[in-house]
Amino acid sequence: MKTRYSFGGDEHIFVEIDEEMSLEAFFKSLSMSKAVREATIAGVTEICPANASFQVRFDPDVIAPEALLTRLKSFEAVAETAEKTIDTRIIEVPVFYNDPWTHETLMRFRERHQDPDATDLEYAARINDYPSVETFIEAHSGAPWFVSMVGFVAGLPFTYQLVERSRQIEVPKYLRPRTDTPRLTVGYGGCFGCIYSVRGAGGYQMFGITPMPIYDPKAEQSYLKDLFLFRPGDIIRFKPIDREAYDAAIADVEAGRYEPKIASVHFSLDAFNADPEGFNAKLLEALDG
Known part of the structure; x- marks a missing residue:
């Protein structure tokens, strides 16, 4: 699965795990969005999970978009090896x-x-x-x-x-x-x-x-x-x-x-x-x- 990151206006980053739904994509998205939530990144105001993706809303006056993007990408390797259980x-x-x-x-x-x-x-x-x-x-x-x-x-x-x-x-x-x-x-x-x-x-x-x-x-x-x-x-x-x-x-x-x-x-x-x-x-x- 090739994760795709894209900006949505000035306040959102969309993280698409896969273009099609699968349980593997769901669990990777779940693991990454959970990691973002637990990291309590200053400036992140909302995390919205979806079927095989999630979106992060942030305050660009608190954290620069590129800086947040780098943080989000850092969670991907951990999500790849995380246990797929719940x-x-x-x-x-x-x-x-x-x-x-x-x-x-x-x-x-x-x-x-x-x-x-x-x-x-x-x-x-x-x-x-x-x-x-x-x-x-x-x-x-x-x-x-x-x-x-x-x-x-x-x-x-x-x-x-x-x-x-x-x-x-x-x-x-x-x-x-x-x-x-x-x-x-x-x-x-x-x-x-x-x-x-x-x-x-x-x-x-x-x-x-x-x-x-x-x-x-x-x-x-x-x-x-x-x-x-x-x-x-x-x-x-x-x-x-x-x-x-x-x-x-x-x-x-x-x-x-x-x-x-x-x-x-x-x-x-x-x-x-x-x-x-x-x-x-x-x-x-x-x-x-």
């Missing part, structure tokens, strides 16, 4: 696939879609060579997902499925973005999944909806004291549910008694690469144990 959490997210709300929305925007005659799930299944929507949903929910970034809108997680690259689902975004997406839609664009934390515009394919809030500015849910549920490095298991289970979960949310299943886990990239299916099984056991 103590994190696995979180179960129930999903009502093929739900009526995202279906109604996607039907309003078919003229913006690659295949106006198919639903988003049907299109995604076909171009990924799955024989049916049901088998596609099994693949989508059958392996856990790694949260590589949180942002764009408040609390929205970008997720990357923990499978071999040959098994990665790839689905393009809409030809033109929608002006509406239901809150808590489970979407997909390129190689990334996401959960729309709020209602609004969007261009990702819509596969379903979760009843579980992931962003709570009113602090009404006990498990959302920090406002946002997800942070980079979290792992998600999508659990398919039916309408009855969805309605029951919504009732619990409205009563303030909903509690997601969350377990502490240790993630090792080397162990995952050595045996993806076996490692994933151990991750999922942490939720079921």
Whole structure:
């Protein structure tokens, strides 16, 4: 991987680890951004991590741009040899696939879609060579997902499925973005999944909806004291549910008694690469144990 450094105006340096997403690039970016944070460099005011990159904001009156660039490059060699491990959490997210709300929305925007005659799930299944929507949903929910970034809108997680690259689902975004997406839609664009934390515009394919809030500015849910549920490095298991289970979960949310299943886990990239299916099984056991 060839790291690229570039200036963004007078107050930012953008550090791009790789042009494409990979867990290797994520861990290198994580290690470097952590090193920058721990170094407490005078003049650095903000560090913003992304999928395979990060951006540093600084005060040029405190530290010269070239001086900061030299400091940032000094962290790269250490990041190359750092252990690619993280103590994190696995979180179960129930999903009502093929739900009526995202279906109604996607039907309003078919003229913006690659295949106006198919639903988003049907299109995604076909171009990924799955024989049916049901088998596609099994693949989508059958392996856990790694949260590589949180942002764009408040609390929205970008997720990357923990499978071999040959098994990665790839689905393009809409030809033109929608002006509406239901809150808590489970979407997909390129190689990334996401959960729309709020209602609004969007261009990702819509596969379903979760009843579980992931962003709570009113602090009404006990498990959302920090406002946002997800942070980079979290792992998600999508659990398919039916309408009855969805309605029951919504009732619990409205009563303030909903509690997601969350377990502490240790993630090792080397162990995952050595045996993806076996490692994933151990991750999922942490939720079921």
